[in-house]
Amino acid sequence: MDDLNKPFLITKSLYPENQETPIKFLPHHLIPTNYHFKRNHFNYPKILTQNFLLPISGEVVKSVTFYFNQIINFPATTFTGLLECAGNNRSKFDPKTFGEQWEEGAISQGRWRGVSLSKLLSQTGLTTDAKEVLFEGYDFGKREDSDNYVPFARSLPLKIALHPDTIIAYEYNDKLLSIKHGFPLRLIVPGWYGMASVKWLKKITVINYPFTGPFQAIDYVYYPKDIEPFPVTTTNVNSIIQYPLNYSILDAGNHTIEGIAWSGEGDITTVEISFDGLHWSNAVLLKNTTEPYTWTKWKYQWNALEGEYTIFCRATDSKGRRQPMNAFWNKKGYGYNATPKAHVKIT
Structure with a gap:
């Protein structure tokens, strides 16, 4: 492909x-x-010794x-x-x-390699009071709701932190x-939204209380209309x-409608296509089960x-969760997963 025809990352803020x-x-x-999305709360940290x-x-x-050299010499865990x-x-x-007005591209996929956090914690041991594991990055700055400088920091429940595929990634x-994606070390928490995968790891602290930092207790919380907030x-x-x-405007004839589906819990079991939002037909899934x-x-x-058509698509996972026609509205705009649509004209 000629460089002039290659797509570019879509800048939302500098x-x-x-x-x-x-x-x-x-x-x-x-x-x-070079095509992996970038999500930052502050400017990039300086990489020092x-x-x-x-x-x-x-x-x-x-x-x-x-x-760092110790970490990369531990037995590695690798997954896509x-x-x-x-x-x-x-x-x-x-x-x-x-919040940032993202379209559909704040998602990427690749092969991560690192050491299981549980292996590192087996070297330190845990006390009986351990409840959560707190991760702090080197990125820091002022939030709009405060004049104080704060780091980006989040915690995980002990069960998730000790999962063998929760890794300290270096590749x-x-x-x-x-x-720009967390060198030299970052956390990767498969199945969770990206905010959990703290970049530029500075330190890890095992704590005996619920962490209430601003990126845990204020941001990355669902604030619905009629029910209590939840993380x-x-x-x-x-x-x-x-x-x-x-x-799109397309010629009449055979076309392959295609896309991707995903879930943080379980596997995608069906993807359905509709042209009226009422009657649905199954698409063919192409999935590597490993x-x-x-x-x-x-x-x-x-x-x-x-004619003119609206194409609808919805996915269902093995936990029985299905995409809704309308998104679950919440004040900070997290977790949008309404059924996507594509309007097309066939000539």
């Missing part, structure tokens, strides 16, 4: 840098680093500082998995919500992480239509006759 993956134009199973040390302390039997920003598709909420697609955690069942593009954390490609053969 300071901090937030850019979308051109997801509708990329057929790749592994999204290259201390960035290559990772101390673990708190409710542990012994505090240990791990060197997607990351989706919790605000992906936020621009589609009606009424509008607070993406068989190369060291790029600086953003696992990725909702979701899908997109990659072809045809919205508002990769539980990846999206599922799907295709549907359509003999298109002249």
